[in-house]
Amino acid sequence: MGQDPGLRRLALGTLLAAYPGPVPPDWAVDLLAEGLAGHTLFGTNIHDPAQVAATTAALRAGRPDAIIAIDEEGGDVTRLAHATGSPYPGNAALGAVDDLPLTRQVYAAIGAELAALGITLDLAPTVDVNTADENPVIGTRSFGADPARVAAHSAAAVTGLQSSGVAGCAKHFPGHGATVADSHYELPTIDAPPAVLRERDLPPFAAVIDAGVRAIMTAHIRVPALTGDAPATFSRPVLVDLLRGEYGFTGTVITDALEMKGAALAAGGVGPAAVRALAAGADLLCIGAKVDADLVETVVEEVVGALGDGRLDRSRVEEAAGRAAELAAWTGAAGTPAATPDGLGYAAALRAVRVEGDITGLTAPLVVQVHAASTIAEGRVPWGLGPHLVGAEEVRAVAGETDPDELRGRAGDRPIVLVGRHLHRLPGARELVEALAAAHPVTVVEMGWPAAWRPVGARAFVTTYGASHANGRAAAQVLGLAG
Structure with missing residues (x-):
């Protein structure tokens, strides 16, 4: 060269x-x-x-x-x-x-x-x-x-x-x-x-x-x-x-x-x-x-x-x-790491969950996960409540493209748990949540950065402060949906 x-x-x-x-x-x-x-x-x-x-x-x-x-x-x-x-x-x-x-x-x-x-x-x-x-x-x-x-x-x-x-x-x-x-x-x-x-x-x-x-x-x-x-x-x-x-x-x-x-x-x-x-x-x-x-x-x-x-x-x-x-x-220096307690991350995530409103009566809900794109920093990493759910049906939805009446029809008599990331700034998400909540019992799980917005009509708003596997398990546990 x-x-x-x-x-x-x-x-x-x-x-x-x-x-x-x-x-x-x-x-x-x-x-x-x-x-x-x-x-x-x-x-x-x-x-x-x-x-x-x-x-x-x-x-x-x-x-x-x-x-x-x-x-x-x-x-x-x-x-x-x-x-x-x-x-x-x-x-x-x-x-x-x-x-x-x-x-x-x-x-x-x-x-x-x-x-x-x-x-x-x-x-x-x-x-x-x-x-x-x-x-x-x-x-x-x-x-x-x-x-x-x-x-x-x-x-x-x-x-x-x-x-x-x-x-x-x-x-x-x-x-x-x-x-x-x-x-x-x-x-x-x-x-x-x-x-x-x-x-x-x-x-x-x-x-x-x-x-x-x-x-x-x-x-x-x-x-x-x-x-x-x-x-x-x-x-x-x-x-x-x-x-x-x-x-x-x-x-x-x-x-x-x-x-x-x-x-x-x-x-x-x-x-x-x-x-x-x-x-x-x-x-x-x-x-x-x-x-x-x-x-x-x-x-x-x-x-x-x-x-x-x-x-x-x-x-x-x-x-x-x-x-x-x-x-x-x-x-290159040798560290002396302390032993990690079993379940440390999940216990920490559980302590972070915040609940506003009433989360009782969520037996066998329809869980709706709203699609959210990942940043380059995050990459495509699985998120949501799906891996942790027992006795609940989960569907995916795209805000702005999903008919709230269709979701209500699918839910029937079941309550809806809507899971999202950064819902306050996701195009169409606010409208979808509030249209659902106007005529159906809806609990919102926010797994992104929590803003001041709270959906009109929702029974409860749950904040996890993140969408890691630990956060998802913690949210499912708080809602009574985990095994």
Whole structure:
């Protein structure tokens, strides 16, 4: 390729790649031997625990200190349990329970599971303060809308996770909770002055830094007062002046996936995005999920080229690779995970369920699950009450396309339990629920982010604060529908 081997290895040392399928291809292992910092595992890489353990061992054959990362947030974002749903509630449920030792214990359990499989970096917890009910990408991934509560639980989560020897990565700096757009598809804007960010969005990051979090992930969001027209991922005032200078963070700054439109479109491609992120102060560049050998080589060539033409200082890239190496060394430290109590996640999810109204008399109801699309962060993970129901018929419905009279006819004398996610912002959902409730006993189960909306005429409104397997079982149990 005509590259300086030293510069190539230096560039590789700042990259977190990925690969398709359950078995690491040769190129993915070979690149680790050549200096690649590590790989992120996604649902497509995961079949079962034995296979994951074999995968991490195969990757370590490339280099023993390779970083092996995963998005295992619990709740609605799970990779290990993508086929069934997580056995743990997510952050919104833990924030609703508001028991800091419980949050610490749940994250310690997640960390212990990851450590046992050879995974060294969890791209969690999400510490964004979800102040926008319409937020399409954070929602139940957040501990809540109150900065103080989110800060306390974020610190507890980091402490629990890292007690297992798995590094935590708090995200998404400087705060993705006030957005009403998804940075996977576009560049969201938060038009707020720095003083508002310091009061609303930044306290959880201060808390996790105090708790010793090893890594912090950047947000592909535009904050004009700090970043101008660029995303925070490309902003030196955010990553250096604010995060390192003002908040004193000394760990590894990891980018959110550079393939996301919030970064790639803003830079003109993944390669230029990598150069801009490094120049701004990022250390470890998450390329994304859809990665092959050619894309990695494209990014490496762009970084090496930028070192040659002056867009990047060698000292900056050496600093970045050094911080990535420090993270790899820390994650190699042996943890001493505590034993996880049986049923921890389900007991926690049960404590999070909130009931408004009357849920008596729900014998053998018609359960209607309203279709809701998943975000890219969540992926297609099963959700709902279905796996837990005993003695109830379940049907699927699409809001805006379903005739409420048809559902009432199918229910007959039976009550209806309508299950949804983010019903307040799902087109046609409010109208469907209220049309049903006007002439039929209806109980609503909200498994997404709870808003202020409550349906007129409904007998009860049940909030689970998430749609994990644990949340679904807890809701079925509270309603008396579980076995």
